């Protein structure tokens with residue numbers, strides 16, 4: 211790759227230009243991250259009077275804690291569910307909108323709106339829709355003979371948070387899929403049609419493989435979103451319940467740290483989360499560099 | 505193998521855009537027809553109507569004895585080579601060739617045999633495991649051809665398949681496609697905007713303008729007797745010179761024009777029909793000033809002005825003459841080389 215080389219007459223100018231970014235990163239990322247790292251090696255007594263350095267004990271305890279292991283499993287299913295749901299619905303919409311000619315732009319605009327809604331608001335919206343006593347969905351489901359109650363059923367609760375979290379992400383995925391579909395030359399589809407491939411076959415043997423770089427990129431983005439950006443959704447709908455059924459990792463960090471005031475454990479959990487983000491980001495960058503190679 | 509019959513074909517796109525009107529062409533079994541015309545004249549539209557990629561809004565289309573207006577592209581038994589080749593970028597060359605056969609449920613060893621046979625014919629055997637992006641433009645072009653060949657279809661359709669190649673490769677592929685087509689004797693419809701490609705490749709060529717057929721004929725018929733001023737100007741390079749008939753008749757004895765009908769008010773003259781030899785019996789003699797001499801190796805193009813004619817007249821000589829720009833030269837023209845047209849209708853009058 212070719213890089214442009216700039217020469218500055220003033221030797222401090224490049225540093226000055228970089229400074230705002232560096233300062234922001236230091237204050238809002240490096241400093242809190244190092245604090246969390248430091249805290250994760252400490253343990254406070256219940257009144258916050260004494261602090262001891264305990265090395266990796268917080269981590270050891272976490273991996274022995276059934277609640278934490280449960281939270282890992284819950285997070286796994288929640289991320290998979292959210293990613294699969296939001297991506298498949300988005301792909302379906304993108305394929306349908308891509309077929310339109312005149313109304314394509316207006317549909318695109320409508321489909322992007324949910325992305326502008328804050329997660330907490332989306333959570334409240336879904337809280338109302340699925341509210342067991344006043345919501346419209348439980349009422350309709352009852353018509354089909356299903357007794358919806360996400361306050362007592364772990365499955366219902368999980369479905370609720372997945373829908374609430376996926377809903378907003380559909381917009382984002384939709385835009386990427388639509389752009390991807392539009393970048394596939396029409397002649398490829400036509401060649402496949404002449405080659406005797408049905409609509410269905412054309413999708414799965416030509417279009418979908420050509421979308422695979424985008425699909426992979428979105429998969430990572432959606433997993434990261436589901437794991438780290440859904441605090442508001444959980445907080446507004448189930449608050450991790452019932453019985454820890456929707457207590458995903460980020461939510462547990464908050465609960466253990468700010469509600470149960472177990473700062474050491476909470477810090478250790480956030481360090482683990484940080485590790486996961488780093489791994490996901492590395493995978494993504496690695497892949498994006500090679501993504502032109504089908 | 506099959507004939508293709510177009511009966512009053514027409515196409516109106518949504519939004520009332522008319523692209524093709526009243527097209528009647530009978531393509532014989534094994535014949536190569538070239539559709540030629542300027543950009544936007546409806547060549548691709550017509551080809552895509554035959555392929556089934558555009559709906560036919562008027563007329564009937566037959567491939568063999570079947571009316572295929574309503575058939576899907578896959579059911580028309582045709583293969584198409586696209587301008588951008590449209591190779592599947594995520595598949596190897598082998599799979600690109602095999603895709604159409606797999607979809608049609610061919611047996612594995614039959615697919616293998618056909619792909620290898622086509623690959624050998626096109627000399628792409630050593631690339632079968634590569635992806636399209638690992639091939640040069642010319643090799644991709646061959647793969648696109650191969651994809652059409654393996655299917656052994658009733659007809660080949662080509663949409664400007666050579667326009668993405670450099671000039672040298674274009675000439676080479678032109679020859680190869682034509683040889684292959686003759687050897688396989690597969691009915692072909694070939695679209696190009698390049699008049700030279702049309703002249704060299706066609707059994708018969710169809711000149712299109714504004715969605716209508718201007719002329720159908722063998723290359724020499726079209727070249728020697730263009731039916732309209734449009735064809736006269738489009739086929740042949742440099743283009744045919746057009747002179748007002750009044751100018752010529754004022755210049756030479758009236759009997760020189762005895763064979764030209766009165767209706768003709770425009771006379772066409774191919775650049776190569778101007779000769780520097782002294783005028784002989786029954787020939788017209790014209791003197792003009794040489795503005796520019798373009799030597800082109802084996803031949804030369806002379807840009808001339810004649811008093812009383814505002815357009816530059818181009819003469820083409822089979823050698824490079826030893827003359828000075830600015831000098832006056834006298835040319836002779838055989839009377840039977842004049843192409844008379846009616847400038848109102850644009851039609852040839854004799």
Ligand SMILES: Nc1ncnc2c1ncn2[C@@H]1O[C@H](COP(=O)(O)OP(=O)(O)O)[C@@H](O)[C@H]1O
Pocket residue numbers: 517518521522523541542543544545546547548549550
């Ligand atoms: N999908 C379409 N919708 C409307 N008009 C079209 C469409 N495709 C082509 N046209 C019009 O039809 C005419 C012929 O186009 P085309 O067949 O592509 O010409 P060519 O291949 O000879 O350059 C053009 O005027 C073009 O603008």
Ligand SMILES: [Mg+2]
Pocket residue numbers: 547548549
């Ligand atoms: Mg075209």
